Amino acid sequence: MRHLASNRSPRERNLLAAPVPVPKVRLYVETPETQQSWFVNVGHVTEGGRRRTAPHAHPFYGQVIFVRIGKGVMNLEGSSVPFEGPCALLLPNECVHGLEYEIDVDRWVVTIEETYLKQVNTKLPEFMQLWTEPRVIPLSYDAEAPADFYGLIRRLEQEIRSKAAGHAVGTEAALTSLLLMLARGTRLDQIDQEGATRKAIRLADRFRELIHQHYRENLRLQHYASMMAVSPAQLRAACVAATGLSPTKLIHARLITEAKRNLIFGDMSIEQIAYGLGFIDTAYFTRFFRKEVGQSPSQFRLAARDHTHQAM
Structure with a gap:
């Protein structure tokens, strides 16, 4: 998915959408x-x-x-x-x-x-x-x-x-x-247990760690595969065997997770969240979010906050 096409500088993006800290609880x-x-x-x-x-x-x-x-x-x-x-x-x-x-x-x-x-x-x-x-x-x-x-x-x-x-x-x-x-x-x-070998699961785990580090950068699958010294086909096979999801779906899942966290915990606008995650504009981000979640970002934010207030 190519969602990065903005002319904004990295500094401007940082000003628009600083990462939202999720509350951390220590034992x-x-x-x-x-x-x-x-x-x-x-x-x-x-x-x-x-x-x-x-x-x-x-x-x-x-x-x-x-x-x-x-x-x-x-x-x-x-x-x-x-x-x-x-x-x-x-x-x-x-x-x-x-x-x-x-x-x-x-x-x-x-x-x-x-x-x-x-x-x-x-x-x-x-x-x-x-x-x-x-x-x-x-x-x-x-x-x-x-x-x-x-x-x-x-x-x-x-x-x-x-x-x-x-x-x-x-x-x-x-x-x-x-x-x-x-x-x-x-x-x-x-999940396909025969294909989910130890090697495949470790490869998929490494891929998820790289996604966590680079999901805002819109890297191509080939780039991830090169960093892991495997072919894109090997990476796809490992991800499907270990998780049942394609590499693209895993990247999308990480973007959605971060988007949800911003919507629940932060006060940034939908536009700020979209640019902070590397999307070209709010409309593209909204279409992506609705396709993956079934709600628009604004609908999700409203429902999540209503649920929080009702539980308190």
Whole structure:
């Protein structure tokens, strides 16, 4: 998609549309009081009454929230996704989300440091696929699944607290078992498993990192492929095998994600957002956004803000 054709200078573009900061929330395990390294943390929250957290992102780690009892709604980049326990909410690093829990929710929160999570994910291609997007994973597919998952959570918690020999190995084993159960309960079979080799998934993961760095620059697919020392055909095959999406669709998805964040969190005009993302004009950006989202940017902004006000 060639959407860059503006005569504006980089400085003018920066003045028009500075990046909108997404609220970042750090965990209590990162506070100075602990003064120790951590890779995995398990927290238990039992609350009476309704509770809501505004949309935010977690830097440097992913989360699995096990909703044992209760239900609610997760706000993912402006879209409302209902959930009901027993289920697991899987939130990748930097995923923008808000959570609204209803009365008497019992939940366990597993937080995994980003580098450690990547290390564990290399054990199985399905683990990498699991974290490609936020998910609500019902645990009602098997009568024993909720109790088994709860057992894994408690085992993981015990290993983290243990000072016994081999507790680090035990922690990794418990976390691996937990992720394996989530992978088996997720419809990853909808993606071409035969083609989704470890190499393809790693290639697609590298491509997503490059998109994150360069999505405003409107680079051609050939440019991305050259940076990765592969052919465009190899890149297309890897992306489709690992994610079910073409490289172009992945680029579009990143642009839409940033556009949504600007619309939800920022006060810039639609024109400013369009130029900030490299579009030639507002009309082109509006057509692109409507095609991908089903709403115009202004409609999406109004609906997202109405939802936020109603929830408060």
